Amino acid sequence: MDKIPGEPRCIPLLPHEQYSRRTFEFRYMTASRLSMRLHGIGWQSVTSTDYHYNGLRRPDGEGAIFQFTLSGQGAIRYGNREYLVPKHCAFLCTLPSDHVYFFDDAFDHWEFLFIAVRGDDAIRHWLSLIDRFGPVIPFGDKLDPMLCVSRLYSQICGEANPDRYDVSAQLYRFILEMDRFADGYDSEPYQDGSEPLQNAIRFIQSQYASPLSLDDIADVAGLSKSHFSRVFLHKTGIQPMQYLRKIRIEKASALLAQTPKTLETIAKETGFDNSKYLIRVFKALVGTTPNQYRQTSGFGVTRTLRIER
Incomplete structure (x- = not known):
């Protein structure tokens, strides 16, 4: 933001705040x-109808x-319904479509802050996000998608000729952050501050x-069992028993790669009733049998498998 004479300089809190409000439009001389x-990116403040x-x-x-609201509020009519877009909310829309903001x-x-994008993937991802969220999204304090836009705005302001491939990669990063947000997932999905949840995870x-x-x-x-299952799913994105199977398979994979133990022994040491059950669950989660996994590891190799949802 432009500095006002006589005021002490403030340290920007977000990447875009080191620059003034502007809008950039992009057109391409050759087919991309x-x-x-x-197609466009900007930081604006409007007060006119x-x-x-x-x-x-x-x-x-x-x-x-x-379009993400930093302060104040706007509105969007999407189909037959009107939505407010207050601070830390954003709207999504595709063009052309029946909406007015x-x-x-x-x-x-x-x-x-806003971004306008073009391309087949853009339309496909936006429609998927609208299907998951609806047209207006309340982010609360989960601001990683907005930070992607803030960083991109900062880069565009600071570079005369930004690399189109790097810009495209950042747009895909934005999509991934939106998907992460939609899944209720963050970079440390099991590090929630809830003591009951942490006790359960440590127990597993x-x-x-x-x-x-x-x-x-x-x-x-x-x-209670039902309440615990809801809380666990909300905080981690998976059910408690799925998490238990995940841990068991990760432990089994380490034993397969680092020890000569039989499948029956590994099954018993990782909570499976027998080797047949271990084989079935292992193949479902890893995509290969325990023996095939062991053969590709090489005995004694320190190989770590992580099962993600």
Whole structure:
């Protein structure tokens, strides 16, 4: 943001804040093979009802828009329904489509970051996100998708000729962050501060070799079985018994790669009733049998397998 004379300089909190509010448009002299390309990006603050865009009357062809409210609020009519877009919310839309986003005179102001993108992948991903979220998304304090846009705006401001492939890669990064947000996932999905949840996770990680039931794990958490399952799924993205199988298979894979133990012994040491059950679960999660995994590891090799959802 431009410095006001006489005011102490403030350290920007977000990458885009070291620059002033601007809008950049991109056009390409040659046909681009990129299936996700930047068409426009900007940081704006509007206070006039002249700010009004109809998604069926825009002349710039097919595309998609993400617009994140930094302060104030705006609105979007999507189909037959109208939504407010307040601070830390964003809207998604594709072009052309039946929507209108606008500033109303009942609002004080609307400050936002936006990106406009083109390409087959852009349309496909945006439609998928709208299907998952609806047109308006409340982010709360989960701001990683917005930070992707903030960093990209900062780069565009600071570079005269940004590399189109790097820009496209950052747009895909934005999509991945949106997917991560949609899945209720963060970079450390099991590091939640909830003591009951942490007690349950520690119990699973230390007692995976025992014949554990959902009742056993819920008891450690001090919650009813149904409530515990809901909390666990919400915080980690998987069910408790799926997490138990994940831990067991990861432990079994280490024994396969680093020891000569038989499948029957490994099954018993990792909580499986027998080797047949181990083989079935291992193949379902890893895509190969335990013996095939062992053969590709080489005996004694330190190989770590992580099962992700």
